[in-house]
Amino acid sequence: MSNREIGGYFELESRLEFEYYPDFIRLNSGRNCLEYILRARNYKKIYVPAYLCPSILEPVRKLKIEFEFYPINIHLEPLEIRALENDEAYLIINYFGLKGNFIRSLSKIVKNLIVDNSLAFFEQAIPNVDTFYSARKFFGVPDGAYLSTNCFLKEELPTETSWNRCEHLVRRLENGPIDGYPSFLDNEKYLCGQEIKSMSNFTYRLLAGINYRSVKIRRNQNFQYLHLKLRAKNRLSIIDTELDGPMIYPLLVENGDFRSELIKQKIFVANYWPSFLVENKQDSIEYDFSKNLLALPVDQRYGLLDMDKICSVLNSLI
Incomplete structure (x- = not known):
């Protein structure tokens, strides 16, 4: 017989449904x-x-x-x-x-x-x-x-x-x-x-309790919306937009020094990866990406109104 405990106080509530990669x-x-x-x-x-x-x-x-x-x-x-x-x-x-x-x-x-x-x-x-x-x-x-x-x-x-x-x-x-x-x-x-x-x-x-289908749909919608609004400003050529739950929308601008202004507007953008600003020459691709690539959030916590806010703030800065 199993030694699993039965009864008592409840643990943190979580749905045990399925993993995205159960065989890995x-x-x-x-x-x-x-x-x-x-x-x-x-x-x-x-x-x-x-x-x-x-x-x-x-x-x-x-x-x-x-x-x-x-x-x-x-x-x-x-x-x-x-x-x-x-x-x-x-x-x-x-x-x-x-x-x-x-x-x-x-x-x-x-x-x-x-x-x-x-x-x-x-x-x-x-x-x-x-x-x-x-x-x-x-x-x-x-x-x-x-x-x-x-x-x-x-x-x-x-x-x-x-x-x-x-x-x-x-x-x-x-x-x-x-x-x-x-x-x-x-x-x-x-x-x-x-x-x-x-x-x-x-x-x-x-x-095992995440609704992965919903997550992917939201990420795809947010990414495509930002790409529609910002692709003319993006130095990064995003050819493949048939994506499935992308991480962020990477906006490569001429000068990313206004990153702090986004943070003031409560738009937190990750920096991939700041160490390259020290380790690489200023004319390198790696330096350019680290300094000027803005990782705009598109994840499942946000909707199109949030994407509109991001676009509005960026349009005032770029």
Whole structure:
């Protein structure tokens, strides 16, 4: 008989219905998905785009794997594709959910491809191509990631615990984003250097209760609305607008110094990634993206009235 407790006080209410990726490996973070792949495949070297979140290099450095940066172009695609040895891997990032079609084409000509869908949760994995996702970039969860692979580690993984790292989620819900931001930073700091663990039960329950169809519809509508209104101002050529739940609307402007003005209007835009302003030359693509790309929110919390506010504020600034 099961040892499950019956009765007593109620836990946090959550609908346990279905996950979006029930057949994938559940882990605690996207960077640990990459570590899982590198260890399982026993890669000795990895090529990574120069424009990436620095945290993705954490497992590479931890495992002391050789890595080499490759440049990208204004279309968020590699400038060139090189041939790989059998023990080398090639990491491609699906930037903001915009590069799905390109990556599918790339998968036909590049072996040992690793797809980072941390910024593209709803992009379906390509069969037999290692692919990973980060949940907290799309949903209100403290951690959690999914990994699609056919190569497995033999070791048993410990399970993550996240009940004590939800303060930023609750504070934002009740008091707004500014009040919860310090706790958010604490949670981000915790995730640095963590060993590979299975997804926490708390995060799993939250992810199993999301109406994913509704989320995708709202994100698609918001993205298309912003693209209709702002594409004439956008230096980034967004050719593929047949998207499925994009992360943000990336607006590349001539000068992104007015980011602080958006924040004053309570429009919070993420900065991908500020470290490039120090590490790269001012005439580089990476510097341009870091300084001048405005990541406009299109997620499920907002509707077209919110998109109108964003457009109104931008029209007064650009």
